[in-house]
Each structure stands twice: as structure tokens, then as C-alpha cells.
Amino acid sequence: MQKGKGRTSRIRRRKLCRSSESRGVNESHKSEFIELRKWLKARKFQDSNLAPACFPGTGRGLMSQTSLQEGQMIISLPESCLLTTDTVIRSYLGAYITKWKPPPSPLLALCTFLVSEKHAGHRSLWKPYLEILPKAYTCPVCLEPEVVNLLPKSLKAKAEEQRAHVQEFFASSRDFFSSLQPLFAEAVDSIFSYSALLWAWCTVNTRAVYLRPRQRECLSAEPDTCALAPYLDLLNHSPHVQVKAAFNEETHSYEIRTTSRWRKHEEVFICYGPHDNQRLFLEYGFVSVHNPHACVYVSREILVKYLPSTDKQMDKKISILKDHGYIENLTFGWDGPSWRLLTALKLLCLEAEKFTCWKKVLLGEVISDTNEKTSLDIAQKICYYFIEETNAVLQKVSHMKDEKEALINQLTLVESLWTEELKILRASAETLHSLQTAFT
Numbered sequence: 001m002q003k004g005k006g007r008t009s010r011i012r013r014r015k016l017c018r019s020s021e022s023r024g025v026n027e028s029h030k031s032e033f034i035e036l037r038k039w040l041k042a043r044k045f046q047d048s049n050l051a052p053a054c055f056p057g058t059g060r061g062l063m064s065q066t067s068l069q070e071g072q073m074i075i076s077l078p079e080s081c082l083l084t085t086d087t088v089i090r091s092y093l094g095a096y097i098t099k100w101k102p103p104p105s106p107l108l109a110l111c112t113f114l115v116s117e118k119h120a121g122h123r124s125l126w127k128p129y130l131e132i133l134p135k136a137y138t139c140p141v142c143l144e145p146e147v148v149n150l151l152p153k154s155l156k157a158k159a160e161e162q163r164a165h166v167q168e169f170f171a172s173s174r175d176f177f178s179s180l181q182p183l184f185a186e187a188v189d190s191i192f193s194y195s196a197l198l199w200a201w202c203t204v205n206t207r208a209v210y211l212r213p214r215q216r217e218c219l220s221a222e223p224d225t226c227a228l229a230p231y232l233d234l235l236n237h238s239p240h241v242q243v244k245a246a247f248n249e250e251t252h253s254y255e256i257r258t259t260s261r262w263r264k265h266e267e268v269f270i271c272y273g274p275h276d277n278q279r280l281f282l283e284y285g286f287v288s289v290h291n292p293h294a295c296v297y298v299s300r301e302i303l304v305k306y307l308p309s310t311d312k313q314m315d316k317k318i319s320i321l322k323d324h325g326y327i328e329n330l331t332f333g334w335d336g337p338s339w340r341l342l343t344a345l346k347l348l349c350l351e352a353e354k355f356t357c358w359k360k361v362l363l364g365e366v367i368s369d370t371n372e373k374t375s376l377d378i379a380q381k382i383c384y385y386f387i388e389e390t391n392a393v394l395q396k397v398s399h400m401k402d403e404k405e406a407l408i409n410q411l412t413l414v415e416s417l418w419t420e421e422l423k424i425l426r427a428s429a430e431t432l433h434s435l436q437t438a439f440t
């Protein structure tokens with residue numbers, strides 16, 4: 001589906017944006033944000049052009065208090081506000097980290113600090129920041145297994161890997177947590193529980209900004225690139241904006257400049273990266289509507305399912321695709337099947353007598369009308385199969401939403417992922433239809 005590029009459609013889009021964004025409700029009067037501002041001010045943060053607000057589409061985010069021009073700084077957070085491994089090593093945890101062998105990872109250092117400070121409650125110097133952090137997250141590792149079961153196959157596999165990874169992170173950190181017992185009156189097992197570590201892991205993974213890698217002897221060799229950036233981490237993602245974000249060594253601040261313009265009271269976004277929806281779901285626990293990078297993945301099994309089982313060259317063709325990296329990242333997008341998917345299909349559909357032309361296929365050459373037509377037909381069959389499958393899952397999700405009220409938020413998130421996939425598949429089916437008419 002191509003977005004309109006004309007003046008009328010630009011105006012329509014702007015109006016749509018304005019009407020939804022103007023409904024953001026300013027939340028800067030809330031006590032937690034008043035406390036956070038005081039805390040930031042004490043650490044030399046100068047008032048920004050932004051205010052916390054709640055938006056109907058994206059939830060909590062930051063709203064412009066004034067119009068912002070292209071290239072303007074939208075936020076500059078002094079180093080003293082950043083929570084990095086330096087913060088942790090300078091803290092009461094430092095001596096324990098330095099002593100521990102093998103050295104803990106930078107991620108473990110950050111997570112340990114978060115859990116410990118959260119446990120400290122009103123005694124924590126970081127309390128105003130901890131208070132505004134989400135109590136729970138929606139990354140797949142936090143979802144109920146029956147909800148994970150509803151995810152697209154490739155995402156479900158990654159969700160399970162994520163769960164296994166966090167479980168292993170917990171299991172392998174327990175001895176280190178035990179070494180911290182002298183710091184606490186309560187048993188460390190009750191403080192550094194799986195759910196506490198999961199919360200900290202999600203906090204770092206969904207909110208940290210990137211810093212230039214540093215290396216410290218008392219930490220393991222894994223990249224030490226994460227910093228938590230209070231207030232700045234209230235900025236939501238939009239795939240449609242561009243920003244320049246980095247730590248400025250001269251001003252000793254983490255700075256974000258926008259390359260877009262923002263009107264007063266609009267939600268200000270940054271871009272977390274050109275991620276598709278499955279990646280946004282996996283890493284950040286949300287789905288972006290009308291995401292231009294969104295796509296539907298076609299697995300090898302589905303690809304092969306629609307090809308003639310009588311093709312004697314099939315195994316050879318598959319191994320050529322594998323050798324040339326064409327067996328993964330085959331997708332349907334808003335503009336139809338990706339070039340990679342069509343190329344893979346063209347190679348798989350090569351007539352026996354044309355098999356020697358396989359290199360030309362990979363170079364994008366047209367081999368024959370028959371080959372072009374057959375590959376489009378198969379792409380369409382796969383697309384229709386996905387549309388049916390998506391509709392079936394959406395129906396199932398809808399039933400579950402009626403029956404399992406406790407899971408409604410998780411199910412709604414999964415529903416939004418499949419709904420976006422359905423829109424992509426329908427757009428792809430239309431594109432395929434018009435491509436096919438060229439051969440009739």
C-alpha cells in the first residue's frame with residue numbers, strides 16, 4: 001500500500017495527526033513528575049521544552065510545550081542524571097562487584113542496582129526516577145505462555161529464546177546476589193527474586209540509551225553501552241521521525257536534536273530504529289500502527305509447501321538459496337512481496353531445462369514469462385494462506401478476550417500485531433493481483 005504523496009493527502013495526514021495528538025493530557029502536575037523535576041533540577045537539568053502527558057494512541061509520552069524547529073535540541077540531560085555502570089561502581093555495590101569473579105556483566109551491574117534501589121524505597125537517591133518506571137512490562141518474556149502461543153511462529157520462537165535467556169541470566173546471577181547479603185537485613189533471595197530481576201532486565205532493555213562502549217576491568221567483556229536516562233526515556237517511538245541522539249563529550253550531556261518540526265502540544269517522538277513490528281514487540285513490548293518497516297515473514301516450510309513436490313531439483317534449489325542467504329528474511333510488506341521473496345520463488349519455480357540459469361535469477365534477470373507467472377501465483381497462494389491463518393488467529397484472540405479478562409491487555413497487544421499483519425497481507429494481495437494481470 002503506497003501512501004499518498006500529494007498535497008491533499010499531506011494535509012489529510014497532518015489533520016489526522018493533529019486531531020489525535022491534541023488529545024494528549026498534560027501530566028506534569030502529578031506528584032511523581034513534580035518530584036522528578038525537582039530531582040533533575042538538583043542534578044543541573046535545565047527545564048526542557050517537553051512535558052509528560054498521556055496520549056490516546058501511545059500512552060505516556062512527552063508533549064511539546066512550544067513549537068520546535070528542525071535541528072533544535074529537544075532535550076539535554078546532564079551526565080549526573082544518567083544511570084550507568086559508573087553510577088553502580090561508585091555506589092555501595094562497587095566493592096562487591098570488584099571482588100566478584102568472574103566479573104559480572106555490565107547488564108547485571110545495572111539490574112542489581114535497580115533491584116537494590118527499588119528495595120531501598122524512600123531511602124534511595126534514585127526514588128523519584130524509580131517511581132515513574134513502569135511496574136510491569138509487556139515484552140514477550142512477561143507474557144503468559146498461552147498468549148505467547150498466539151504469536152506468529154518466528155516471533156514465538158524468539159519469545160521463547162528471550163524467556164530462556166532471562167531465566168539463565170537469573171540462574172547464573174544467584175551466587176553473585178548471595179554475595180551481597182551483608183548489605184541487606186532481609187534474605188537476598190527475597191529481594192533479588194526472578195520477578196525483581198525480570199523487571200530490572202525489562203527496564204534496561206526497553207528504556208536504556210546507547211553510549212559509546214567502555215571497558216572496565218571489574219566488569220565482564222560484554223559491551224558496556226547502556227545508560228538509563230530519566231525523563232528522556234519518556235519519549236515514545238515513531239518510525240516516521242529522525243533524530244540525532246548521542247552523548248556530547250564537550251557538554252557532558254546526552255543530547256537529542258530533532259530533524260522534524262513539532263507544533264505546540266504535539267507528542268514528540270524519537271525513532272528507536274527502523275524496526276519491524278515483530279522486533280518492536282520483542283524488544284519493547286509494543287506494536288507501531290502503519291509502521292512502514294512492518295512485514296510478514298515467510299518461513300522455509302511455508303515456501304516449500306506451495307511448490308510442486310515432484311520437482312527433482314528442489315533440494316538443489318533450496319541449498320542454492322541457503323548458500324546465497326535467500327532462505328531467511330523473505331517477507332510480504334506494504335508494497336507486496338519483497339524482492340528477496342520473489343527472487344527465491346523464481347529460483348524455486350525454475351523449469352527443469354532452465355535450471356542452469358539460476359545465477360541470472362539471483363541477479364534479477366527475467367528468465368521466462370512462465371517463471372514470472374508461476375512465482376507470482378505461488379506468492380499469491382502463500383499470501384491467501386496467511387490471510388486465512390491471520391483471520392483464524394484474530395478470531396481465537398477475540399474469543400479469548402471474552403473469556404479471559406485478566407489477559408485482556410496482553411491479548412489486545414497480540415491482536416494489534418496480527419491486525420497490522422492482516423493489513424499488510426491485504427495490501428500485498430492487491431499488489432500481486434495487479435502484477436498478475438500483466439500476464440493475462
Ligand SMILES: C[S@@+](CC[C@H](N)C(=O)[O-])C[C@H]1O[C@@H](n2cnc3c(N)ncnc32)[C@H](O)[C@@H]1O
Nearest residue numbers: 058060061206207233234235236237284285286
Ligand atoms: C523508552 S519508553 C517510552 C516511555 C513510556 N511510554 C513510558 O510511559 O514510560 C519505551 C516504552 O514505551 C512504549 N512505547 C514507545 N513507543 C510507543 C508507541 N509508539 N506506541 C505505544 N507504546 C510505545 C513501549 O512500552 C516501550 O517499551
